[in-house]
Amino acid sequence: MLSFAATTKSSGLFRALTILLSVCAVSRAAITMDPWSPLFKGVDYASGTADASEPRLQRVAALRVDLSDPTIEFFSTPHNGSSPLETFCQTTTTFVKS
Helix, strand or coil, X not given: CCCHHHHHHHHHHHHHHHHHHHHHHHCCCCEEECCCEEEECCXXXXXXEXXXXXXXXXXXXXXXXXXXXXXXXXCCCCEXXXXXXXXXXXXXXXXXHC
C-alpha cells in the first residue's frame, strides 16, 4: 500500500502531465499554403509557412511534376568514362551546359 505522500506526489505528476499534453494538443500551428503556380511546362510550385504560434520558423517548398506530359524528361549526370559507377562533381550550371 502506498503512503499518502507517494500517492499525492504521483497524482500531482499525473495532473501536470495531463495539463502539459492538453496544452500541446490545443496549441497546434496552422499551416498556410500558397496556391500552385506554373514554373515551366508541366512543373508547378507551391510554398507554405506555419503561423506565428510556432516557436521556430517553418517553411516548405514543393514542386509538382506532370509525369503524364510526354515532353518532360529526366536526366542524370553522365558517367566519367574512366571509373565505372562514378560521376564527376558538377554545379547546376555545368550540368545544364553539358
